[in-house]
Amino acid sequence: MGDYANLPGVRTWYETEGSGDPLVLLHGGFCTNDTWGAQRPDLAAAYRLHLPERRAHGHTPDVGGPLTYTDMAGDTVAYLESVVGGPAHLAGWSDGGVVALLTALARPDLVRRLVLIGVNFRPAAEAFVAPEMLDAMTPDSDDMAFFRELYAAVSPDGPEHWPAVATRMIDMWRTQPALDAGDLAAVRAPTLVMTGDDDLMTLEHTADLYRALPDARLAVVPGASHLVPLEKPAEVNRMILEHLAGGEVETTMPVLRARTPATPGRGATA
Incomplete structure (x- = not known):
């Protein structure tokens, strides 16, 4: 089911399905939202899914001016407060x-x-395996x-707005x-970091992300690219559900997790 929410920053299209604790999927x-198609049935069986489409994406209109992650995060906060509740x-x-x-x-x-x-x-x-790809885009x-076809099919701004x-x-x-390691050390939420073994991001960058987060798990999916949710849906869905189910990680020979919880940053010396 889809509808619009009149958020302070932008009139935002969203879809919902399933029941249970809320889980927001960010494309x-x-x-x-169609790119989450391989995840939606499994995740909706356990959670109440919320799928907002961000400003200038999908059914959600553009609002002009520079596009920033900070503004998109602000939209997400507004969505959590007004729609998820x-x-x-x-x-x-x-x-x-x-x-x-x-x-x-x-x-x-x-x-x-x-x-x-x-x-x-x-x-x-600093993060991409081949940053020069942006020059060809x-x-x-x-x-x-x-991506042009995705945009043209549903954007309320029309296909002519795509170049902007x-x-x-x-x-x-x-x-x-x-962001830097100090910023990441402030993340409180338990986090699953997942990547394909042939992702757009270097494995070194992903490892740095994992090590800097205070409470993280790392999954490198073999034989997968940046499109790992589409390529390996069963594995991805299983790991997401296991992580969201909670519980502490207990291993026989902890190294990074051997540090005390008060020590900031996964990369800190124990």
Whole structure:
């Protein structure tokens, strides 16, 4: 079921299904809720799913001006307060994961557990395996055809508005996000960090994200790319559900987890 919520920042399209504790799914850049199709049945069997489409994505209109992750996180906070009505689990894929991180930093009271899939915390030049790919991305390039079609099919702004959105999104990736280990150490929510073994983000960058978060688990899915939720849905869904179910991680020979809970940052010396 879909509807619009009149949030302070933007009139936001969202869909809901399932029952139980709320779980908000945050899609990737240039994407729509349809890209969560392989997750929705399994997750809706256990949770009340909320799927908002961010400003300038899917059915949600553009609002003009620069596109920033900070504004998108503000929209997410407003959604949690006005539509969900309280704290929820957040699962974010790619740009959606960046938004989830910033939401958890801005309003830890509204975030219970986090799932971050293919997420960077620094700009593309520092995080991507091939940052030069941005130079080849233009609104009318062949590589953008899939996203152009997604946009044209449902955007209330019409297909002619696509170049304005695409250009500003690519500009955003060049300079955002700009978090550091100190910022990440402030995330309170238990977090599952997930990546394909051939993701857009370097494994080193993903490992840095995992180590900097105070309460994190790391999953590197073999034989998968940045599209791991589509490529390995059974594995991804199982790990998401296990993480959201809670419980402390207990291993026989802890190293990073051997430190005391009061020590900030997973990369700190025990």
